[in-house]
Amino acid sequence: MTPFAYRSAANCAEALSLGTGGDVRFLGGGTNLVDLLRQNVESAAQLVDVSRLSGSIDETDNGSLLIGASVTNSALAAHPLVRSRYPMLSRALLAGASAQIRNMATVGGNVMQRTRCVYFYDADGARCNKRQPGSGCDAIGGFNRYHAILGASQDCIATHPSDMCVALVALDALVHLDGPDGQRTMPLAGFHQLPGTHPEIETVLQPGELITAIELPPATTATTNSEYRKVRDRSSYAFALIAVAGGLEVVDGKVADVRIALGGVAAKPWRAERAEAALRGSPATRANFMAAAAEELAPAQPLDGNAFKIGLVQRTIAAVLTSLAGDQA
């Protein structure tokens, strides 16, 4: 680890003033950033600890849920309103990491976590365009069982590792930002970027800008009737091979509302907009769920090690929606 200075911010204004200038990182629970610093994948001149900033979860007047960026993954998963109104989010959080890590990890840090691509982590032995732009990608042609099938590029095939973000994108979550140019709010779905020719640019966050909160729009039938299914190489404490967040409202046998987002398939949590569009207004049958999933995966570009993901995603989407349709299918 290269030396760095450390400051703990007492409030948002202090965090922003400490966060200006080059080579500063905001520190949440540290479960990813401390590891990256120790592995010399990242370095920083100064860490600004924002883990003692807003850790509250509040319902707003219009029924939204405003979640402070420093809320821990454990606290969010266990919150009564999240469990009852947005169960896919509780499920996604509880499927991630271990109890110890969920106690440390913050919402803001979870959004900002970096890929678990082993070549990205191997600072001494592997080429990686994300870690060192222009150096090449050893994952392409390497061990790519865990890598992307959608939205990848010739420069990077890494996936975003978060479970939480997959559910948040399916729930139309908004991310609240504050920075040198003021506050702004945007859909989380537009926050993470596909790699293109610049895989080192992962989000639209500007220098010195800080995530202050996540906002969940008011609950609907499709957010309440929702679940998260994660497929992995062992049954607990493992990153996803693929994951599906699904929400469904069926009226008179037809799909009135549907939410589908995918994890483990792309450099960002992947909202399955094609599949959703194909399903709205259609009979809620397993055959239609499979067909819509196939449409979503049509542009998929498999690699040597991960072609199995295409079929696995399709069957998991169909299984989740069939389960949510219950006896209305």
Next chain:
Amino acid sequence: MPISINGADYPLPDDPRVSLLDLLREREGLTGTKLGCNQGACGACTVLLDGERVLSCLTLAVQAEGREVVTIEGLTGDGEELHPLQQAFIDHDGFQCGYCTPGQICSAIAMAQELRRGDPSHVTADLASGPNGPTREEIRERMSGNLCRCGAHNGIVEAIEVLLAGEAA
């Protein structure tokens, strides 16, 4: 402000790169907490921070300023030689080499509190009502962050079951 460790105050390290784990082991001589993977994959370094289980290898010591740390050395009460869970681990062969044991025991003590609170887990069938008691399935899922390379997991789960059954009685 100092860090409270097992009820005594310790100064913060000058270098913010020092992990809580290294502060405990290398600077304060509290070697009960173990260094395993040093990257958040094994759980050997688990301690309690303000009563909740965390990984001391991924916690910077400076982040624990003003907070209370409890390690395996701080679990026993006055006049108590072993914590009841330590005795249960002995009785049920909850270890072979013993290297993961302090982390397992700290983790299990916090896990018992999470169950008492009704926090759900990945295997909890009904999110709204919470866990249906300390079943083996719940214990195994909730302890998945602590690996035992000797393979003593069956004994570990048994020891925790006995502790939780004693609580319920």
